[in-house]
Amino acid sequence: DTGVSQNPRHKITKRGQNVTFRCDPISEHNRLYWYRQTLGQGPEFLTYFQNEAQLEKSRLLSDRFSAERPKGSFSTLEIQRTEQGDSAMYLCASSSVNLVSNQPQHFGDGTRLSIL
Amino acid sequence: AQSVAQPEDQVNVAEGNPLTVKCTYSVSGNPYLFWYVQYPNRGLQFLLKYITGDNLVKGSYGFEAEFNKSQTSFHLKKPSALVSDSALYFCAVRDGSNAGNMLTFGGGTRLMVKP
Numbered sequence: 001d002t003g004v005s006q007n008p009r010h011k012i013t014k015r016g017q018n019v020t021f022r023c024d025p026i027s028e029h030n031r032l033y034w035y036r037q038t039l040g041q042g043p044e045f046l047t048y049f050q051n052e053a054q055l056e057k058s059r060l061l062s063d064r065f066s067a068e069r070p071k072g073s074f075s076t077l078e079i080q081r082t083e084q085g086d087s088a089m090y091l092c093a094s095s096s097v098n099l100v101s102n103q104p105q106h107f108g109d110g111t112r113l114s115i116l
Numbered sequence: 117a118q119s120v121a122q123p124e125d126q127v128n129v130a131e132g133n134p135l136t137v138k139c140t141y142s143v144s145g146n147p148y149l150f151w152y153v154q155y156p157n158r159g160l161q162f163l164l165k166y167i168t169g170d171n172l173v174k175g176s177y178g179f180e181a182e183f184n185k186s187q188t189s190f191h192l193k194k195p196s197a198l199v200s201d202s203a204l205y206f207c208a209v210r211d212g213s214n215a216g217n218m219l220t221f222g223g224g225t226r227l228m229v230k231p
Contacts, residue, residue, distance in 0.1 A: 004159070006159075031217060033217070033218075033219075035219075040223075040224075041223055041224070042120075042206050042208075042221030042222050042223050042224050043160070043206070043219075043221050044221075045218045045219065045220070048217060048218065056218060058218075091159055091160070093159075093160075095217065097217060104150055104162045104165050105150075105162070105217075105219060106162060107152070107159035107160040107161070107162075108159050109157070109158050109159040110158075110159050112157075
C-alpha cells in the first residue's frame with residue numbers, strides 16, 4: 001500500500017498530557033498537510049509543508065501545537081498540554097505540486113484523539 | 117477568503133435513482149474545486165476535481181460534477197445511485213491564483229441510499 005499512513009489510529013490521553021502523531025506521505029509527494037476534523041464538521045486546515053519547509057500555518061494552530069517535517073519525508077504533529085477541545089480527528093494529506101500539474105491531496109485515515 | 121456551502125445536511129435517495137449533492141463556493145481568484153467522500157472512521161477519498169476546461173467533470177465510481185461559474189456552484193451527480201454510495205461527501209475549494217494549497221471544506225452532506 002503506497003497511500004498516506006498515519007499512526008497511531010487512536011490516542012486516548014488525560015488532559016494536560018503531550019501527544020505526538022506521525023504521518024508518512026506518499027513517497028513522491030513534496031507537499032504535506034495537516035487538518036483537524038471535529039464530529040459533524042468538514043476538515044479545517046492547520047498547516048502545510050513543501051519538502052521540509054513549513055509554508056503556512058492557520059490561526060487554529062495555537063502555540064501548543066507544533067509540526068515538523070525534518071527531512072522532507074514523514075511529519076510529526078505534537079500537541080502540548082492537551083485540552084478537552086483538542087479532541088478531534090487529525091488528518092494528514094499529501095500531494096505533488098509542480099509547474100505542470102496540480103494534483104489533488106490524498107488523505108490518510110487519520111488519528112482520532114480523545115482527551116479524558 | 118474562501119468558503120464552501122453545502123446546504124443539505126442529508127440527502128436521501130432510492131437505489132437506482134439519480135442523485136445530486138449540492139455545493140456552492142466563494143473564492144477571490146480562480147476556483148479549484150474538489151469532491152471527496154468519507155466512510156466511517158476513514159480519511160477522505162478523492163472523487164474528482166475541476167481546475168480548468170470542460171464544465172462537466174467525470175470522476176471515480178461513476179460520479180460527475182458540473183462547474184457553473186455564474187452560479188458559483190459545483191454540484192455532485194450520479195445517474196444511478198448504489199447502496200454502497202452511502203457516505204459523507206465533502207466539497208472543497210482552493211484559490212488557484214494563490215501559491216498556497218490550503219483547501220477549504222464545506223460542512224459535509226450525508227448521502228443515504230436506500231434499497
